[in-house]
Amino acid sequence: MPREKNPLEAKGPPERESTVRADLRRELEHGPATAHELSSSVGIREREVAGHLEHLSRSLEARGGKLVVRPAACLECGYLFRERKRFTTPGRCPRCSSERIAPPAFSVESG
Numbered sequence: 001m002p003r004e005k006n007p008l009e010a011k012g013p014p015e016r017e018s019t020v021r022a023d024l025r026r027e028l029e030h031g032p033a034t035a036h037e038l039s040s041s042v043g044i045r046e047r048e049v050a051g052h053l054e055h056l057s058r059s060l061e062a063r064g065g066k067l068v069v070r071p072a073a074c075l076e077c078g079y080l081f082r083e084r085k086r087f088t089t090p091g092r093c094p095r096c097s098s099e100r101i102a103p104p105a106f107s108v109e110s111g
């Protein structure tokens with residue numbers, strides 16, 4: 001059965017969401033930070049960070065800014081995940097299969 005459209009969703013994100021994103025943006029203006037660092041400075045779970053970053057990226061682009069990603073890197077062979085579109089840490093290196101991956105770091109560039 002398809003999920004009913006929730007009329008509340010049409011009103012946009014709840015207050016807490018926009019507060020989180022404003023906090024994230026402030027943190028990112030101070031320089032590159034990983035999801036782990038952002039989760040503790042903003043007070044959200046680490047696995048929630050990527051979703052907020054996706055929204056933040058879109059709203060920055062709409063205003064001529066940009067979310068800058070320093071790519072995740074393999075700690076074994078130095079492979080850089082430059083093409084990765086998602087904001088999460090990759091699980092495994094495609095070149096050497098190592099699971100020792102340094103997470104991506106994020107910052108903002110205003111337009």
Ligand SMILES: [Zn+2]
Pocket residue numbers: 074075076077078079093094095096097098
């Ligand atoms: Zn590797």
